[in-house]
Amino acid sequence: xxxxxxxxxxGERVFADATQMMGSSxxxxxxxxxxxxxxxxxxxxxxxxxxxxxxxVVVVIGPSGSGKSTLIRCINRLEKHxxxxxxxxxxELGDDIRNIQAIRRETGMVFQSFNLFPHxxxxxxxxxxxxQVRKVSKKEAxxxxxxxxxxxxxxxxxxxxxxQLSGGQQQxxxxxxxxxxxxxxxxxxxxxxxxxxxMIKEVLDTMKDLATDGMTMICVxxxxxxxxxxxxxxxxxxxxxxxxxxxxxxFFDDPQEDRTKLFLSQIL
Amino acid sequence: xxxxxxxxxxxxTVGGDGSVVVLGEDAPRHGEQSPRxxxxxxxxxxxxxxxxxIVLGTIALILLALTVRFVFVTAQWIPVRxxxxxxxxxxxxxxxxxxxVVQLLLLSGAxxxxxxxxxxxxxxxxxxxxxxxxxxxxxxLVGSYWxxxxxxxxxxxxxxxxxxxxxxxxxxxVAAVAGYAATLSTTRTPISIASWLVVLVPLAIAGGVxxxxxxxxxxxxxxxxxxxxxxxAAVRLVPRPSFTLSAGLVLGAASFQVLSGTHGLAWFxxxxxxxxxxxxxxxxxxxxxxxxxGWVAAAMAGAGVVVLFVLTGGEFVFQAPEIxxxxxxxxxxxxxxxxxxxxxxxxxxxxxxxVGSSVAGVARGDVAPAVRFAAFAVLGVAFWAIGRxxxxxxxxxxxxxxHTNLVVAAASIILAFPIGLLLALGRRSSLPVLRVLSTAYIxxxxxxxxxxxLFIAALFLNFFFATRTNLPLVTxxxxxxxxxxxxxxxxxxxxxxxxxxxxxxxxxxAMGMSPAAITRLLVLPQALKNVIPALVGQFISLFKDTSxxxxxxxxxxxxxxxxxxxxxxxxxxxxxxTLVFVAFGFWAFxxxxxxxxxxxxxxxxxxxx
Numbered sequence: 001x002x003x004x005x006x007x008x009x010x011g012e013r014v015f016a017d018a019t020q021m022m023g024s025s026x027x028x029x030x031x032x033x034x035x036x037x038x039x040x041x042x043x044x045x046x047x048x049x050x051x052x053x054x055x056x057v058v059v060v061i062g063p064s065g066s067g068k069s070t071l072i073r074c075i076n077r078l079e080k081h082x083x084x085x086x087x088x089x090x091x092e093l094g095d096d097i098r099n100i101q102a103i104r105r106e107t108g109m110v111f112q113s114f115n116l117f118p119h120x121x122x123x124x125x126x127x128x129x130x131x132q133v134r135k136v137s138k139k140e141a142x143x144x145x146x147x148x149x150x151x152x153x154x155x156x157x158x159x160x161x162x163x164q165l166s167g168g169q170q171q172x173x174x175x176x177x178x179x180x181x182x183x184x185x186x187x188x189x190x191x192x193x194x195x196x197x198x199m200i201k202e203v204l205d206t207m208k209d210l211a212t213d214g215m216t217m218i219c220v221x222x223x224x225x226x227x228x229x230x231x232x233x234x235x236x237x238x239x240x241x242x243x244x245x246x247x248x249x250x251f252f253d254d255p256q257e258d259r260t261k262l263f264l265s266q267i268l
Numbered sequence: 269x270x271x272x273x274x275x276x277x278x279x280x281t282v283g284g285d286g287s288v289v290v291l292g293e294d295a296p297r298h299g300e301q302s303p304r305x306x307x308x309x310x311x312x313x314x315x316x317x318x319x320x321x322i323v324l325g326t327i328a329l330i331l332l333a334l335t336v337r338f339v340f341v342t343a344q345w346i347p348v349r350x351x352x353x354x355x356x357x358x359x360x361x362x363x364x365x366x367x368x369v370v371q372l373l374l375l376s377g378a379x380x381x382x383x384x385x386x387x388x389x390x391x392x393x394x395x396x397x398x399x400x401x402x403x404x405x406x407x408x409l410v411g412s413y414w415x416x417x418x419x420x421x422x423x424x425x426x427x428x429x430x431x432x433x434x435x436x437x438x439x440x441x442v443a444a445v446a447g448y449a450a451t452l453s454t455t456r457t458p459i460s461i462a463s464w465l466v467v468l469v470p471l472a473i474a475g476g477v478x479x480x481x482x483x484x485x486x487x488x489x490x491x492x493x494x495x496x497x498x499x500x501a502a503v504r505l506v507p508r509p510s511f512t513l514s515a516g517l518v519l520g521a522a523s524f525q526v527l528s529g530t531h532g533l534a535w536f537x538x539x540x541x542x543x544x545x546x547x548x549x550x551x552x553x554x555x556x557x558x559x560x561x562g563w564v565a566a567a568m569a570g571a572g573v574v575v576l577f578v579l580t581g582g583e584f585v586f587q588a589p590e591i592x593x594x595x596x597x598x599x600x601x602x603x604x605x606x607x608x609x610x611x612x613x614x615x616x617x618x619x620x621x622x623v624g625s626s627v628a629g630v631a632r633g634d635v636a637p638a639v640r641f642a643a644f645a646v647l648g649v650a651f652w653a654i655g656r657x658x659x660x661x662x663x664x665x666x667x668x669x670x671h672t673n674l675v676v677a678a679a680s681i682i683l684a685f686p687i688g689l690l691l692a693l694g695r696r697s698s699l700p701v702l703r704v705l706s707t708a709y710i711x712x713x714x715x716x717x718x719x720x721x722l723f724i725a726a727l728f729l730n731f732f733f734a735t736r737t738n739l740p741l742v743t744x745x746x747x748x749x750x751x752x753x754x755x756x757x758x759x760x761x762x763x764x765x766x767x768x769x770x771x772x773x774x775x776x777x778a779m780g781m782s783p784a785a786i787t788r789l790l791v792l793p794q795a796l797k798n799v800i801p802a803l804v805g806q807f808i809s810l811f812k813d814t815s816x817x818x819x820x821x822x823x824x825x826x827x828x829x830x831x832x833x834x835x836x837x838x839x840x841x842x843x844x845x846t847l848v849f850v851a852f853g854f855w856a857f858x859x860x861x862x863x864x865x866x867x868x869x870x871x872x873x874x875x876x877x
Contacts, residue, residue, distance in 0.1 A: 078774050104780035115775035121795045159396060181779050249517035
């Protein structure tokens with residue numbers, strides 16, 4: 001990464017690096033190639049190329065409006081991409097609803113605003129999708145749910161409604177809810193941005209545990225400490241493009257691009 | 269929390285019957301201060317507030333004094349007193365009045381069962397949630413029902429001078445208590461069963477004795493009553509909320525079968541159709557996952573009934589050799605077969621949907637839909653079979669005073685809600701045909717005054733049906749009011765659907781749920797909860813609109829006045845009084861609906877903080 005001629009024309013250089021996986025097995029879980037995304041006439045994503053290996057943790061950072069969230073929302077088709085290909089676990093994301101559903105089943109997502117179902121108890125929140133989508137029996141789903149609640153350390157909240165929990169607890173329920181579908185990939189869309197500072201840690205700890213257990217993860221976050229500690233790779237985005245990719249050490253200690261340096265100087 | 273503006277304690281509630289679960293510490297109450305302090309801080313805290321209090325308070329006191337003087341001193345209640353029965357049941361045939369008695373008894377029993385079933389469900393929810401079950405506070409019930417009680421009391425005190433109605437009132441209370449008592453205990457100790465039999469056996473004996481009175485010509489009605497008692501016994505033995513609720517609903521439907529007769533299969537279909545719909549309303553209310561199959565079944569079976577009516581002349585298909593519709597006369601077997609396929613096909617589809625939801629429920633390890641289905645299927649068939657054997661003739665639905673208002677309103681609410689729901693979903697559908705048709709229907713109906721639709725019902729709705737159909741005027745009016753309300757309900761529900769955050773849908777999508785499941789399980793329950801006030805407002809408006817039936821010559825509550833004042837002895841006498849009485853009646857029921865909806869909102873509040 002020696003090309004410092006600016007951010008706009010570095011697509012080619014970045015391509016090579018962003019597709020270089022760090023995962024232990026070397027197999028790709030997610031492959032994004034040449035993806036563009038438009039909102040009307042506004043181009044939100046420009047020629048995104050990215051590979052995420054099995055058990056790899058990729059942290060995506062960047063200024064607001066850079067397309068980070070749009071990127072991961074395209075991976076499970078909450079947004080439809082306009083050009084390029086997205087392949088998740090060998091299934092290509094197209095207009096075929098069956099492929100979309102297949103990918104969504106294998107892909108958990110955690111939202112900034114939790115999006116728990118307020119009219120259902122915590123337990124029902126977690127068991128709903130396994131029972132509906134995976135056709136798991138109620139009893140089995142509840143057993144799994146309780147295990148997951150143990151794992152996120154709030155088993156005693158199972159029968160409460162989301163409205164009765166703190167923000168951090170809600171987000172941990174949301175993580176448990178995603179895990180209940182036994183996904184192969186977890187997508188985190190700024191999971192701590194809506195939380196009070198004292199609750200951020202409990203959510204990040206849960207995510208760290210998950211990474212330690214070998215979950216493939218893509219996290220959009222502003223938590224640089226988390227990125228440095230947990231990420232296998234850090235992807236920096238600006239203006240809808242991938243600007244720079246690297247290991248946390250390289251990225252934070254020796255950034256190559258001007259845009260990256262500017263961003264880091266503003267936040268650190 | 270509540271928006272009633274009262275000084276409510278901080279209370280959140282769960283479950284179906286308004287049982288309260290107090291969360292956290294007791295919040296401070298206003299009641300701590302002395303009355304003197306309260307007056308000072310609330311009424312005279314500023315000099316201009318003091319002036320307002322004195323002026324408005326004086327006016328209010330004067331109005332109160334005038335009202336009291338009017339009600340107890342100057343008013344001529346003689347027209348009301350002399351015609352109370354006319355107000356209540358209009359031109360109901362004299363020889364058939366025992367049916368009304370049986371209907372009221374069955375209905376009271378059904379109310380008891382439903383209230384008890386909701387309580388069972390609420391207890392279960394609380395137990396599962398690990399929260400304490402706190403029963404409904406009497407204050408809440410008084411707050412909801414005092415208006416209706418006041419109205420009934422007024423009627424009894426002003427208008428009743430024989431023992432009969434008092435005895436009936438007493439019997440209704442006993443029936444309601446019996447229904448409720450059937451749901452109370454979940455244990456089956458000898459004592460609890462014995463105490464239960466003490467209530468049950470006399471009821472059964474009374475029904476049996478009454479059914480032997482030959483000249484009443486209503487044995488069928490009493491047989492249904494006895495069957496109802498058996499039903500209560502069954503409820504006692506199967507203490508499951510879904511069973512209790514279904515039983516209550518079947519009993520409620522049976523109470524109308526007393527009037528409609530047991531020959532018309534149509535009523536059986538309506539009974540079946542109403543069950544899942546109402547049960548699922550209850551399910552939504554109780555925060556349980558609704559079963560959309562039930563809704564689909566309700567709509568389809570409802571449509572099946574309409575098709576049967578339209579194509580067969582209101583008689584069962586096999587007896588309709590000649591069918592005349594808007595396209596001309598269809599005679600012979602083709603007409604019958606068309607009618608048969610149209611009607612029965614829809615009913616079969618409905619049944620299939622119900623069976624499907626039950627099977628799917630069992631597959632998921634959730635037996636509630638299956639229990640519910642089995643309960644109303646078995647009981648519905650049983651009631652129908654009993655009716656076939658005993659053979660109770662139906663009455664033609666006619667001008668029955670307040671009874672007509674209440675039944676038309678209830679039927680329209682029950683039918684219009686699922687139709688409106690489907691229209692709302694249709695208007696948001698991605699299928700252009702559904703969307704355009706739903707939108708066209710809604711906009712067309714909303715652009716026309718109800719009274720003009722009622723005139724259409726009165727004058728030429730029958731043109732569109734087979735010649736043999738000749739639906740009673742009240743039935744046609746009910747169809748029109750249902751169609752009219754469905755359009756408004758659709759818009760209310762659509763507003764509710766739009767009020768649910770996009771994130772809810774996305775969360776469902778992200779986990780691979782199907783669009784239908786997302787709508788049914790995530791969006792609809794929240795949407796409906798958000799629009800309870802608007803929905804109930806529409807229901808209240810619908811109830812009041814039943815007074816418009818007066819203009820198409822139906823003798824409903826308001827129209828009874830005309831008959832009364834046409835009699836020479838009441839000409840010009842107590843005109844204001846009868847009008848006040850009618851207004852009081854409408855207000856009492858409307859106010860109760862309004863209060864109950866506020867209670868419902870508070871109850872559902874627990875999940876929304």
